[in-house]
Amino acid sequence: MLTRPAAAALSCRQCQSAIIRAVVSRPATSSFRSLPQTTSRRLPLATPATRFYSDVKVNETIIEKESSTPVPPSDALNSELDAAEEAEDPEDVPWFLEVEPPRHPENQHAVQLPKIPEGAPEVLEPMVKYIFEDMGLDEISMLDMRDLDPPAALGPNLIMLFATARSERHLHIASGRFVRWLRKNHNISARADGLIGPGELRTKLRRLRKKAKLMGTNTAIIPGGDNGISTGWVCVNFSSNSDNVDEAAKLDDSGRFSGFGAPQTGTTVVIQCMTESRRAELDLESLWQTVLKKSLRENKQARGEKISSPEELDELLATKVQLPKSESAQQWQALQKASQQQRRAYTTSARRLSPEPSHKTHTSPAVPDELVDLQDHSAQTTPVLEQVRKRFEHIQLVGLPLDQDQIYQFVRDTMIAPAAEPASGPRLTLVDQILLTAEERGMIIWTDKMFFTLIEGGLLSPSFGQPRLAPAQKNLETLMVQKDCGFNNAQTSRLLSAYAKRGDWPRFWDIFRRPSLFKKNRSSDVYKTVYEEMARTGNQVFCIDNLHWVYDEMINEPQPLPMFGPLYNSLKACIRVADPAAAKLLEASPGDIPVRSHYGRQRLANRQYLRMLREVEALHTETSAYFARQRMYQGMNASKELNFTEEE
Incomplete structure (x- = not known):
């Protein structure tokens, strides 16, 4: 039987709880107390819920008495820990913890930052x-x-x-x-x-x-704008540099005062x-x-x-x-370049085994065949626009040499080559590509000959008058005037023919007057072209308005022009359009004229273009006699030299 104090102690709920916890809990001397508790995958066994009627709080810590059993040394604990880890079953690790850490692929293209130049700020x-x-x-x-x-x-x-x-x-x-x-x-x-x-x-x-x-549904507002x-x-x-800049007086090389300022x-x-x-x-x-x-x-x-x-x-x-x-970008560019090289066009014409001595070819020992191909292509009279583009891209890819004359020829071929119209956009794009390549190679682009080539090509182009080419042509003509381009007589004649073909007579006369701005003499070819184009119109009023002052310009040239050959024939044709009866009146005798009145005969004799024709015939006779004397003199000299050689 229990003693009375023990029975009194058991009647206390707090004492009963303490005794039960002391019996149920693990002893403090257990060697597994220091081991970490592993999580088990098995669900806990179902045990009947035990409800303790006590006043002790659940979260209150219970102080256990220290046991008198000696604590084993640390070496023994480590050995027991290792044995416990070895005995642990690998299947006890949950499946969701068996995931390997992610492995990121290494970057194949390392980014290279720009190198800092010498003398740059430290920042x-x-x-x-x-x-x-x-x-x-x-x-x-x-x-x-x-x-x-x-x-x-x-x-x-x-x-x-x-x-x-x-x-x-x-x-x-x-x-x-x-x-x-x-x-x-x-x-x-x-x-x-x-x-x-x-x-x-x-x-x-x-x-x-x-x-x-405020605007509401106003249709004047343009949709899609970012509004800044x-x-x-x-x-x-x-x-x-610092913000405190000390301005001081500046002196030039001679020591005189030139102004104020601060060094940069x-x-x-x-x-x-x-x-x-x-x-x-x-x-x-x-x-x-x-x-x-x-x-x-x-x-x-x-x-x-x-x-x-x-x-x-x-x-x-x-x-x-x-x-x-970027390595990837470089690889992509290399692939594009290789694909473009595979599409190169080669000529099927026979190649010359040896160049002719009369032709000057700018060839390189490394690429003679390519240059021969380009010369064969250039021999064609009217290359198609697509052929011109392929030839130029071939030069860019292979790296063939280019000179100024080839650039001019490429620009001219681009503007006048036949193509499926409208083709003003591809023509201007290829011209920009040609000029950019020439500039990158150190050539001088904007010369007088380049302006002449572009303007003449635009006038003779099949795409003349198209919406994209017309503004470009007008801009080139404006730049030509601003840069004071001076053309030689051959270029002036070709521009006059091109403007006359398009019927742009104001520009026609501007080009005709342009040599006078630079105090240059006009040649016989320039006047011959003007007379031919005026006569080709067949417009009597147009010829009457312009023939007299053009003829005065020709007569007043510092060097007299010989009234002979094509110039004489073109001038007579123009006079024939201005006054169809002038030739008959010049050949007729005074008795053949049906006008009986003295004033009428004087009026016919003083007709403007009849007098001009009479003067032209006199100049032609004088020039013909001069050339005849020159031929006779040259023939006599040649015979004297021949006789002198025979005597020797």
Whole structure:
């Protein structure tokens, strides 16, 4: 039997709970107390719920008495732990924990950031890394334009970077963070043109909603406009020099005062952040490369240095330009180039085994066959436009040499070659390609002969008068007048014939008067062309209005023109159109004229074009006699020389 104190203790619910927990719980001396409890995949056995009626809180900790059993050493615990891990069944690991970590494929094309040029500001290197890593902009390129002379309007010693954003939102968020990063880490106050902040964007959207509410359903509003909200282009620029600029008086080389100013020091850094579509549309890299290439060429010429070849200028430009190198893009370009080379057209005509000595050919030892093919193609009278394009693309792909005469011939063939009309667009596109290639190879493009070739080709083109060719022709004629182009007599005659064919008589007379602006004499061919075109019209009024002053211009030439041959025949034909009766009145005798009145006979004798014809016949007789005497004199001299040789 239990004693009274023990029975009293069992009547207490708190004591009963303590005794039960002490019996049920594991002993404190167990060696597995320090082991980690593993999660079992088996569900716990269903046990009847035990409800304890006690006042003790569930979350209250129970303090166990320390056992007097000694704790085993750490070595024994480690050995037991290893044994327990070995004895653990691998099937106890849950299936959802048996997933391997993801393996990311290695990037096959490593991105190469632009190298920092020598003498650049120190902030440039961390800035390029921040643009790529933190801002997340791609396709980073760099142009070192510190040698640009005169400097650009953006500032002196210009270094320009280009980068591409993924979207409009990415562009403005990254640009705003970049400006704040420069201000916080490098104490640089940069200016961001085109950046729309969050407050400004909300203001513009609110104004746009208000405007749309006021306008209602107005059909005058053009749909699809961005209303200045999306720009696609943010230009961040700053300068490394200080804002405190001390202006001072400037003196010229002779020591005299020339004005006030401050020296331009420091480096201007410009970061052009654009979306992909905007960057492709503007193509600022090509624009600035053209400006830099022109400046480098002019600087070398100013220093007296000669450029041996266009490749030398291209190599110098390559040291200033760092474009993004994408391996995938290069592979795609190589595939496109290979496919274009497979479509090359070759002639089936027989090739000459040895060149004729009378023909001058600019051949290269490496590619003689290609040049022979091009000469065979050039021998055709009227090549088709598609053939002209394939020939020129073949020259570009193979890298054959080109000279100025070939450029002129390509431009002329492009403008006058037959094609399926309307073909003004393909003609102008190919002409732009030819001129761009010539400029890249260091040729001088805008010469007087180039203007003549383009204008004559446009007049003789089958696409004359089409909507795209007409404005281009008008612009060329305006540029010709502005640049004061002077043509020789052969070119003037050809332009006169081309304008007369199109019936553009105001331009016809402008071209005729053009040699007088440069104090140049007109030749017999020019006047012959004018008389022929006037006579070809068959318009008596037109010939009467213009023949008299053209004839006076011919008579007043500093060097008299011989009234002989084609000039004489064309002038008589023009007089015949202006006054059909002049020839009969000149041959008739005074008794054959049916007019009996003295005044009538005088009026007939003093007819303007009858007197002109009489004067022309007199000049023709005099010129014929002069040439006869010259032939006789030359024949006598030739006979004397022959007799002298026989006597010797």
